Amino acid sequence: MSRIGKHPVPVPAGVDVNVSGQTVSAKGKLGSLSLTVIDDILATLEDGKVVVAPRNDSKRARNMWATTRTLISNMITGVSTGYTVNLEINGVGYRAAVQGKELVMQLGYSHDVKYPIPEGIAIKCDKPTAISVSGFDKQKVGQVAAEIRGWKPPEPYKGKGIKYETETVLRKEGKKK
The missing domain is CATH 3.90.930.12 (Ribosomal protein L6)
Known part of the structure; x- marks a missing residue:
């Protein structure tokens, strides 16, 4: 199990995160960014946090789980603080x-x-x-x-x-x- 991937990404105040299908977009005071998540990963928005989980137990899903979580975290940090x-x-x-x-x-x-x-x-x-x-x-x-x-x-x-x-x-x- 991924140690990094299992932690949800908190969304700070002033940042608007939208998850639609496989696209995660974040909009903040500095700009807006979007990320297309691969099909093996499921990203959802729950209680002001972005939760990333693998859809199946394939090697690619396990590899990309923490990577996707980190990319989303970097995206949210970037639009809020830069x-x-x-x-x-x-x-x-x-x-x-x-x-x-x-x-x-x-x-x-x-x-x-x-x-x-x-x-x-x-x-x-x-x-x-x-x-x-x-x-x-x-x-x-x-x-x-x-x-x-x-x-x-x-x-x-x-x-x-x-x-x-x-x-x-x-x-x-x-x-x-």
């Missing part, structure tokens, strides 16, 4: 700024790197070396942060590059004389 991923830029002359609908980064290349900000995502640069990616869709926020980090991942000798705020870069010693 998600934020913070990135740090390390390196001499490395900086970022938001100009209109683009994130413009100077990362040691001969040109500026321009990243168009997608719909539903807000990017802020409080300092030139700090980027904050926020939005209500957890998958989209993580994907945008990974794409920004992909322009210049941190290198192990000096630690230069873009890294997550919680990430630790394993440093190497370098050459010896």
Whole structure:
């Protein structure tokens, strides 16, 4: 039995959840999201909580039970409070700024790197070396942060590059004389 899947997902105040057939939709102050549940999983709304259960005892149903519950939980959390991923830029002359609908980064290349900000995502640069990616869709926020980090991942000798705020870069010693 799934330890995660058996817990119902509580619906906070201010969030409207609708379960119709295999579609679960959540609407809150930040936006609205919907999820189509696979046929092996049954999602119902009972007493202000979303209950997820497998329809049968197949391997796919057991695998997707907790996954579906977590996706619904992420959806409800996203439309009520949202998600934020913070990135740090390390390196001499490395900086970022938001100009209109683009994130413009100077990362040691001969040109500026321009990243168009997608719909539903807000990017802020409080300092030139700090980027904050926020939005209500957890998958989209993580994907945008990974794409920004992909322009210049941190290198192990000096630690230069873009890294997550919680990430630790394993440093190497370098050459010896």
